[in-house]
Structure formats: structure tokens, C-alpha cells
Amino acid sequence: xxxxxxxxxxxxxxxxxxxxxxxxxxxxxxxxxxxxxxxxxxxxxxxxxxxxxxxxxxxxxxxxxxxxxxxxxxxxxxxxxxxxxxxxxxxxxxxxxxxxxxxxxxxxxxxxxxxxxxxxxxxxxxxxxxxxxxxxxxxxxxxxxxxxxx
Numbered sequence: 001x002x003x004x005x006x007x008x009x010x011x012x013x014x015x016x017x018x019x020x021x022x023x024x025x026x027x028x029x030x031x032x033x034x035x036x037x038x039x040x041x042x043x044x045x046x047x048x049x050x051x052x053x054x055x056x057x058x059x060x061x062x063x064x065x066x067x068x069x070x071x072x073x074x075x076x077x078x079x080x081x082x083x084x085x086x087x088x089x090x091x092x093x094x095x096x097x098x099x100x101x102x103x104x105x106x107x108x109x110x111x112x113x114x115x116x117x118x119x120x121x122x123x124x125x126x127x128x129x130x131x132x133x134x135x136x137x138x139x140x141x142x143x144x145x146x147x148x149x150x
Contacts (some may be wrong), residue, residue, distance in 0.1 A: 004050070008049070008050055012043070012046055013087060016043070017047055019039045019043070021054055022035065022039075023036070023039075096106070
């Protein structure tokens with residue numbers, strides 16, 4: 001019991017000494033009141049800590065702090081996850097649009113190539129017709145001249 005009491009008094013003395021040093025080192029007077037408030041709250045917790053542990057409230061305070069920290073970290077994680085999912089969806093849409101455009105250009109190229117092939121086939125067919133067939137026939141019929149007697 002003496003060791004517990006001695007450790008408690010030692011913690012309060014050390015913290016009080018630390019408070020005095022920090023307050024004297026602090027260059028700005030405007031920040032002093034905020035620092036004094038914070039240090040006062042911490043000093044109250046130090047003074048009340050044996051009573052809190054005796055009543056079992058220390059564990060409840062620790063659990064409350066852990067739960068709040070967990071909830072805050074979980075919320076931050078969920079926000080980051082949502083941002084990543086949105087970025088992934090945006091990137092996926094961009095890739096789909098690029099693939100669609102590429103597919104359309106390939107279809108256009110295939111259509112043009114088919115038209116060229118059909119044009120070549122028609123040209124070859126017309127050239128084959130010129131070689132084997134008679135392109136034109138000219139017939140002239142003259143009346144016999146009078147000098148010639150039959």
C-alpha cells in the first residue's frame with residue numbers, strides 16, 4: 001500500500017514540476033491559458049486515478065477511449081475505401097470507353113477492307129469478261145454498186 005501511495009505522490013510531483021517548466025518555456029502568453037487548462041485536466045486525472053481504479057471506472061474510461069478511437073479509425077478507413085472504389089469505377093469506365101472506341105475503329109477498318117475486296121473482285125470479273133468475250137461487233141451492210149451485174 002505504501003508503494004502505491006508513494007508512486008501516486010511521485011507521479012503528481014513529477015507532473016507538477018513538468019507543468020512549471022513548460023509554462024516558463026512557453027514563448028507566447030496567448031497560448032498559456034489553453035495549456036494551463038489542459039494541464040489542469042491531466043492533473044485532476046492524476047489525482048483521481050487511485051479512486052477511479054478503486055471504483056473500476058479506470059477500465060471503463062479505457063474502454064470508452066478505445067471505442068471512440070476505434071470508431072474514428074473505422075470511419076476514416078471507410079471514407080478511404082469509398083474514395084478508392086470511386087477512383088476504381090472511374091478508371092474502369094475510362095478503360096471501357098477506350099475499348100469500345102477501339103472496337104468501333106476496328107469494325108470500320110474491317111468494313112473498309114471488305115469494300116476494297118469487293119471492289120477488287122468486281123474489277124477482276126470485268127477484266128476477265130474483256131479477255132474471253134467479244135467486246136463489240138460492227139456490221140456494215142452495203143448495197144451493191146450498179147457496175148456489178150449478177
